[in-house]
Amino acid sequence: MIKVGIVGGTGYTGVELLRILAQHPKVQLEVITSRQEAGMPVDELFPSLRKQITLKFTDPGKAELNKCDIVFFATPNGVAMQQAKALYDAGVFVVDLSADFRIKDVAEWQKWYGMSHACPELVAEAVYGLPEINREQIKNARLIANPGCYPTAVQLGFLPLIEAGVVDMNHLIADTKSGVSGAGRKAEVHALFSEAADNFKSYAVPGHRHLPEIKQGLFSIAKKQVGLTFVPHLTPMIRGIHATLYAKLTKKVDLQTLYADRYAKEPFVDVLPAGNHPETRSVRGSNYCRIAVHRPQDGDIVVILSVTDNLVKGAAGQAVQNMNIIFGFPETLGIEHVPLLP
Numbered sequence: 381m382i383k384v385g386i387v388g389g390t391g392y393t394g395v396e397l398l399r400i401l402a403q404h405p406k407v408q409l410e411v412i413t414s415r416q417e418a419g420m421p422v423d424e425l426f427p428s429l430r431k432q433i434t435l436k437f438t439d440p441g442k443a444e445l446n447k448c449d450i451v452f453f454a455t456p457n458g459v460a461m462q463q464a465k466a467l468y469d470a471g472v473f474v475v476d477l478s479a480d481f482r483i484k485d486v487a488e489w490q491k492w493y494g495m496s497h498a499c500p501e502l503v504a505e506a507v508y509g510l511p512e513i514n515r516e517q518i519k520n521a522r523l524i525a526n527p528g529c530y531p532t533a534v535q536l537g538f539l540p541l542i543e544a545g546v547v548d549m550n551h552l553i554a555d556t557k558s559g560v561s562g563a564g565r566k567a568e569v570h571a572l573f574s575e576a577a578d579n580f581k582s583y584a585v586p587g588h589r590h591l592p593e594i595k596q597g598l599f600s601i602a603k604k605q606v607g608l609t610f611v612p613h614l615t616p617m618i619r620g621i622h623a624t625l626y627a628k629l630t631k632k633v634d635l636q637t638l639y640a641d642r643y644a645k646e647p648f649v650d651v652l653p654a655g656n657h658p659e660t661r662s663v664r665g666s667n668y669c670r671i672a673v674h675r676p677q678d679g680d681i682v683v684i685l686s687v688t689d690n691l692v693k694g695a696a697g698q699a700v701q702n703m704n705i706i707f708g709f710p711e712t713l714g715i716e717h718v719p720l721l722p
């Protein structure tokens with residue numbers, strides 16, 4: 381058994397980690413932090429975890445995170461970068477669900493995140509935790525930068541096209557939609573029921589924080605500059621990411637075979653039969669990314685549909701997948717949940 385700590389156990393990704401890790405056969409939950417709920421039994425705040433978790437929330441200032449084998453940060457951007465170094469130096473593995481260690485260019489990170497980086501020396505050490513691309517590096521990582529929710533769906537969707545070099549890299553388009561839980565559990569006006577329900581809107585069209593993250597990931601595969609238009613939307617659902625991706629084909633290729641072959645051995649990427657339209661509810665509560673490939677009217681534009689649950693493959697599930705890889709557990713251990721329907 382490995383001892384696990386979670387910093388930020390009351391947020392949506394933190395609670396999703398609790399749901400998953402409570403039933404993970406190799407995990408003993410040791411510390412779960414919250415500043416606001418310190419002293420409160422976890423299952424009192426979240427009755428869904430009754431008979432699963434008997435710990436109380438600990439104030440992060442008093443939490444003995446050093447006694448853990450691995451610590452997950454499910455905290456807002458800017459928190460993990462202040463605490464990761466001490467844990468790293470103490471030999472504790474760290475998985476950061478926030479964006480603190482995702483962007484290799486620290487100046488670029490500071491521009492998009494509007495703060496100084498507190499720990500630039502660890503950025504180069506961090507491994508970007510997208511197993512479908514970086515599995516070998518993750519095996520030896522001590523610090524994982526867990527990918528963002530949009531970047532997971534977008535990169536997995538574009539990956540086979542880019543690896544095969546069959547699309548125009550200057551004009552990629554990612555039209556993405558997220559459920560409201562993507563904004564976290566903190567109180568914000570735009571996430572109120574009366575603001576977000578029965579409504580649909582785009583946001584951050586001039587530039588979203590995930591743009592440099594996605595471009596960095598696609599660049600690492602293409603080895604050349606990527607022109608990407610990324611438009612996020614907020615949809616009146618709770619969980620889910622739906623990415624509609626467009627690219628112009630530059631070569632003839634059997635797209636269905638390309639995708640089926642690329643992901644044939646990936647446990648959490650499911651390429652649907654030709655002609656399918658994946659729905660977010662087909663992945664809800666699960667670690668799957670389901671992908672369908674289209675070429676409307678046999679033209680030269682390929683349309684990829686990629687769906688994930690933002691809290692699972694887009695956050696906590698992928699974080700546990702990374703943990704499994706680091707510790708040499710079967711990669712799917714504890715994260716083989718069947719999606720919830722309806």
Ligand SMILES: NC(=O)C1=CN([C@@H]2O[C@H](COP(=O)(O)OP(=O)(O)OC[C@H]3O[C@@H](n4cnc5c(N)ncnc54)[C@H](OP(=O)(O)O)[C@@H]3O)[C@@H](O)[C@H]2O)C=CC1
Nearest residue numbers: 388389390391392393414415416454455457478562564565
């Ligand atoms: N929601 C999503 O779909 C996704 C989120 N992410 C990223 O994961 C991280 C967590 O997101 P999410 O769960 O939605 O966020 P929430 O706002 O729902 O939760 C944040 C958690 O962090 C704790 N926290 C806040 N400030 C601090 C602090 N200064 N020190 C220690 N703990 C703190 C909060 O508890 P308390 O205030 O009581 O301490 C709470 O438990 C974010 O960086 C987010 O960008 C990544 C992918 C998807």
Ligand SMILES: CC(=O)N[C@@H](CCC(=O)OP(=O)(O)O)C(=O)O
Nearest residue numbers: 478479528529558559560562563
């Ligand atoms: C719907 C919604 O608000 N989504 C969030 C992104 C989700 C997320 O948490 O991304 P990071 O992990 O990179 O912070 C947003 O657009 O800011």
